[in-house]
Amino acid sequence: MTTPLPRRRSLTASVIGLATVSLTASLAVLAPATPAFADANAVPTYEVKIDLTTAALDASHAPTSAVKAAFGITGSAKARAYEYYDTAALDLNAQGWDVRLRHKSGSDFEESYKKRFPVTNGDIEAALDEANAEGFDSSDTNYDAEVDWGYSKQTLSFSNEKSHSGSGYSGASMPSSSTGRNWLVNEIPGKLDDWLGSNWGSDTLAASSVHGPVASQVWSGAWEASDDAGIEVLPVKAASGTGTEYIVELSFKTDDFGDASELHADAISVADAHGWLYHGDILKTQLILDRY
Template sequence: MAITLRARRSLTASAVGVAASLTVSLAVLVPATPAAADADAVPTYEVKIDLTTAALDASHNPIAAVKAAFGITGSAKARSYEYFDTSAQDLDAEGWDVRLRHKSGSDFEESYKKRFPVTGGDIDAALDEANAEGFDSSDTNDDAEVDWGYAKQTLSFSNEKSHSGSGYSGTSMPSASTGRSWLVNEIPGKLDDWLGKNWGSDTLGASGAHGPVTSQVWSGAWESSDDASIEVLPVKNAAGTGTDYVVELSFKTDTYADAAQLHTDAIATADAHGWLYHGDILKTQLILDRY
């Protein structure tokens, strides 16, 4: 009887061991339910339409008719800025822009922007691509925006920081080495580790300043946008022997519907008066290429 009881206990223990083994095996074979991905970011919009120099007077200020047509009422305010990149434009090649800007009487603005192209007007596809790179609705450090030009749309995520303007008057800029050190010290993690550990800070540390350039900006409100502006930016011409003037009309808004209407109406108004530039002038690329 004792032998039978021991045998039963042995069989019971064996059965428990087999069951436990099967449970562990099944746990290994059956994948865990993946965590739900965060939703895509919700962007704001900025419509950017370029005008020809027919919109400017002899002093390269917007003519009164242009201001009246687009609700521009403010006086001019100066801002200086420059971009930092290597001579081979390694940051730009990866869709990154790093900018230092100084508005008159303000602290310096440090901007780290990642761009995603919008193809065929498919903003959702660009947002999905950005999501896969970690730019999603949970990201509280980067502001999503769609820049909507004459024919081109670009999704961007900007991480904005500041540096004290104490000791700098007007829109004056620091030396290139000083500005670069500020930007390296404040670099966001996404950029720093973009292509590997410390890739961003190493690349930025080897960069030079493209610029500075100084523009004049007039502000106002038009249609659904209470943030309308005209920026006049003088840049070196391609030959380096003179100056080209970039005239950018822009409107900021929160919704796609408002942006679409502003885009349509701004183009129609500018075209009707003979002010419209039929294309997209990329200011960042101009500055990177010419300075």
């Protein structure tokens, strides 16, 4: 007796069904996995940083009245000094960490431990994913996330900020390098300390030397969507080793990406129209680490 056709079709369907399941499973293995994190990505604030040329300065190396008026700078100059601690080989910096001690005139010392993540082609979310994979996420309230937005470069950073009493220090004066180093080693956060192994951070900091100090003047104000605008004028050693170069940085802080984008475009447009714009990014931290 011949096997009925319906039964044959049923067997064929079963084989096809098994093949479909197998193919689906294979595709599931091959498909790129969406990153799964225990906590959501951090939400960054933004700081737009645009460098100006010395054409923006007067004979006393202060911003000209035209520059101040153009960017809403109304405050008087305030002094600050700061320095970075790293080894001669810049071991901390090589791992994306920068450790800074800063003193604003009349204030306590600010100890800053900052981890940087590059932003490629403006993809801030990808940088936040990378940071999340390293343990920097929305649950870690010890670190503040910020995107530094320069002329053409963006960097995501996570900063752990601590303070040390400025009692006994006048103006923006700095402690001896050994004193500053001890403060920073004693206050080191856990993520940095154990970055490449137990006590790696504190051991590296203990072997560090001071890069700096440098002293700057800062003028503040408000412009467009930012009520935290500023111009910093920083004299640094020239690359040749002799003489002084003046770094002029215009900055604006905001919590909103859209506002940051508009501030970035408008600041560049205004500065360029007046012949003040430096067409590039000057990385102050790297410059100080390299020259001091």
